[in-house]
Amino acid sequence: MVTNTTSTGTTNASSTSQILSSLGAGSGIDYASLVGSLVDAQFSAKNQQLTAKSEALTAQISAAGNLKSVIGQFASSLKSLTKGGTLVTQPSSSNSNVVRAAALPFARLNGFSAQVEVRSVAQAQASASPVFADRTAAIGTGMLTLTLGTATTANGALTSFTANPGASPMTITINASNNSLDGIAKAINAANAGVTANVVADGAGFRLALKGQTGATQGYQLTSQDAGLDQLAVDVGSPARIGTGAQDAEVVVDGLSFKRSSNTISDLIAGVRLDLVSAAPGTSVSLGNTPPTSALRQAVLDFVDTYNQVIGQITEQTDPQNGALKADYAARDLKGGLGRLTQVPLWTSTTRGAPTTLAEIGVATNRDGTLTVKTDQLDRALRDNPQAVEAMFQDGATSTRGGLAAAFQALADRANSTVGGLGASQARYTASKVSLDKQQQKARDDAETMRTRLTRQFAGTDARVSAYRSAQNFLTQQIDAWNGGGR
Template identity: 35%
Template sequence: MASSIGYSLGIGSGIDTKSLIADLTAAAKGPKEALIKQREERNTAQLSTLSQVAGAIDSFATALSSLVSGGTLYSQPAVSDPTMFTAKSLAGARLGGLSAEVEVKQLAKAQSLVSTPLASATTAVGQGTLTIGVGTKTFDVVIGAGNDNLDGLARAINAAKSGVTASVITEAGSARLVLRGGVGEAQAFTLSVPDGTDSGLERFAYGPSVTGGMALTQAAQDAIVSLDGVDVKRPSNTINDLIDGVEFSLLRAEPGKTVTVGVSRPTAAIEQGVNDFVAAYNELHSMLAEATRIGTPGKGDGGVLRGDLSVREMQRQLSQLTSKVLNNGGEGPRTLADIGVATNRDGTLRVDAFRLKAALETNAEGVEALFNPGQSSSSPFVSIVSKVGKVKPGAYQLTDLVPPNGSTPGSGKVNGVAMIWSGSSLVAPAGSPALGLTVRLAEGAPATATINVDFGLGGALQAVRDSLRSRTGPFTSSQERLNAEAESIADAREKMEMRSEAYYNQLVKQFGAMESRVSAFKATQSYLEQQIKMWTAGK
């Protein structure tokens, strides 16, 4: 303890060895720590900026996808009387010069039944089995001692999951059972009990030969619509196969009244959409340019991601958007460059307003197709059943196609992989790049066909985003590299701290030894001085 206190105070040498050791340790550690700190700050900045860039491409792709899917950038049906029905364009539809006359003669409705009044919802209904018949299917509803009342009957009918729903309506002094089936004639239902049933459950039977059972308040019926004078029946009030690419929602029927359906072209919205895309692109381009800026004397060290391969790849793919084929169909524009979107020398985009306007005037549907991608088959005998957006954009080769023949299912391959026969269609298998693709083969189908699923602008940008952000993509590689570098820096700091501590302990030991020797020398000096004084005083 004494030697430790002496070392701290520098008693032996008179030197502040504690401060000296601290200064020497700091001097040895300082340059290394400064270098590590510089690496830490740069690594942190790179990770942060890479995250911002990745978030920016995500936001850009999501915003464009939402804009496109919202339907404001492609033509919509124009209905002369929207109180009769509404109509909307389906994704990928090409309405062309749509012009039609529609008459709603009858709405599709659900069958409804009501029972005779009972005293209350807890009144016994009778035990036994009530069978619900819907089409060719039957569902048994068993009433026993535990559910022998109107509420119990309603719960049992709902539990049968037949498509018939039950509810109990309570009025002053009475309660009635109300049943409702699905919409359309095919959803009509019957209720029956075994012959000879007299428990009271027979009061809830219904059918052509039933007497004294439930009363019909609304018969099940299909919708009847006349399109250009031709009557068609549909089991729902939502109809998407009346006019190709148009979905109708029937609201009311008025026989004899004709409603015209035309096309509304969103030219102003497309112009605004193109300009908004260019503005967002240029904002993203500026972010990337700053992140990869080359350092110049007097202007700093440049962007933190200069030389990063993932950002370079992102810049390369984005720069190709103006020349990428977005639409393979028709004779209209196929790229953004075709409608006046050009690249400046600094990599930003600009819009040639006159060229865009001219394209909209001469081929509005073609311009619209760049935002509203479609899908097509090279053969009229091979039809695409899957909806637009279900299959990743690209070209898919169908080979070895064999249409179904009687009980023999159809077969074929997509990109060399066998497809699965399901119902009446061929389906791309799990793991296939064409996942989601469903096609139907008609008699006379060729052995080969090509399915083209257009990118559209939203799909093209999403493809860029997906390639960059995939598990094996450049962004993931950069993220892993920077994370590994962060671990390496942390390891270097730990080793530096260990070496610094070891050096500090070494100095403490060395200076401690020095202090001990100096103290011994001083003790000897003091003894000699005393002896000399005694010798001198005795003369």
Template identity: 30%
Template structure:
């Protein structure tokens, strides 16, 4: 009797690949408890990351309230300069005159008959040192075949330093090398010195205080302004240290009203006025960020009743990743108590957010119904807040930022942030409760990952042993089938005789 091989089957007819596949599925069930723990740890780490980011948003908002909100100022527009207000700027007005703009130093060689002719001597190597003001020299090494105007410009620009070089037409078919400082004023005054090649030095050497064959195209010039009659000189057209908290960007020289001497200029008024327009926006942002934190906290700690048909021995996947976490529960409680706390020591007029019109909102619930949503969300009475900011901005500021050593909302919030986010200003840095929790979770996840690897290795070893057993069984059954077929053939032969 002939036998036929069936694809995917052994000689005995056993479907070994299918048997191994089913066995793998069964064996992999051993991984489920470990995988569930690993997923749980990763979910908790992810949730703590979101909580941390949410707290950072509130913290950043509080810092903006102090830096840009209650201390906010606005500046008027001017023709000769642009002023930008930053931290430390206070309301005031100044008489401003721009007498002179800062200019970059620009020098050029004498006209040369060619831009690619070598200008150096017979020396193999030479060094060109370019210095700006009192700064550190930038050294450019040139080989014997790198002393043409084009090559010199290329090598200077390759340094990507504080000067640029270009070859320009000098008329009459001649060329010159022009070197321009990227810095303005005396800080950008250029000095060039060639070492190791006296021939090239005759072309390139330049000393702003001496004589040389290189010529000055544009002299280095400092900016010169006058603030309330006092002259201020700087090397840049951007001046940030003349008026506290104000950055000046000079645009053009002020209008000349009399040639003099001395010249007389038309002054402009720099007006710095108090601006609390940002305060309400930042307070609204605080409420939005605070409510977002509460919603997130409720989401990641949520409890969901298990399905009645669910396996009671398995974890409830409907719960939030941080359900039952004591650290999160304490954090949320402290944030709520801080937000609705009393700050009478800082402000007698507005002792709490509620007195500003920022109150805890509760949904209307009919008798017998359960309350839904996140408890403790804040709501703003915009009209009441507007009146407070308009009539008593300093008292509103005291409530948020504190006064005379008494903490406001920001101070107490910062105490909570230090506990849970840590203190980056301390030495050594103090880790927060969230970082500590995440570190512990990651350590547990790492141990679980190693356990998963070991179980996977045991499963693979078990499958290999099973495969060998199946192959031995297949071989034995194949031999038995072959023997059976031989016996049947022998019996048929005897019967025919």
């Protein structure tokens, strides 16, 4: 049988309230106040104890959640900073109108230099059909065959074409639903064969413009044996106009010549992406490097500033007297881990004497746990060992260590762990709070039960007192009557 304790408790409280409101009429005693005082005397100490525990648990749950959030946000910010590229040495170009250079992820470019000559840039074959008066008018139906390969051009015409070995020509069906210039352009694009099509306006009408991908083997041939569609052919002897021919880029790096099908090249210089802008045969472009000295200096200062805000919150929550987490192992462990962070090697150096820790570049720990930057020592490290400071802030700097972001993330993961970390503490406090809520509810129910019992007892007493007073009044009246009759 299931009993609705809330409904029963409400009914009892209502009945008790009605009884209390009528008590005292016979005796003149304030039973309501008396019952309240007795119940309070019985449960006051226990309720105060439970309330204090509940408030403490609420503060602990909030403090643990706040520290988890703060440390997690700090770790995420560090990771974003190290991945943003602003703290990485970037390659520089003496002539960015010919070639530009950029660092690849995880590249180590300190001391990098190279000489580059761009003899030719990669091009894509581009062509245009004869002029048509109406882009929506029917041209013809049948089949278009698109083939990729090596094409040669001269004077705006295709002079030869050799299909790529093993390449399968793409057949494109043109019917009554797509036999206009617009429809044919859509059909070619839908084929995804490496050639894009557009309808462009000409002074006298419209042309079907085609463009392939860059690289000498990405030329194309478009043929058709069907009347009407043969006007769109791009082939030897066709009326198509050739704008640019397909060709590879040719680039010379430190005296060695290479050909590539794209103007974006990432496999010639370790850690560097080359973007070829224009051909300049005979012109040597010098590539060097620019260390991010100012950005690294600011990153150290910003890190220390944020660290001090975080350690301040942790110190407040773990204060031995008033801290909500003064007895929490995970919070104390987090504070200890942060305190040791300046001594943790952040990268593996192969250079004797190169700094590997924050302490070695001037980040010092104060007595209260906050950090201070010795700017003279930091500036000296940035001047003498900029690659070492950069490595500390580089994401995935080596195969064995991941820099400051990885070290801090390890602390955050440990702190947020649900097995021994603040995550476990928060779960433990929450479970205790649920149990305490049940104890508080039981105490309230017990108090109400006692209130009901005492009220009923005093109601009986009040009724008897009232009866005694009625009898007394009756006897007094009788005695008065007897005395009056005897005169």
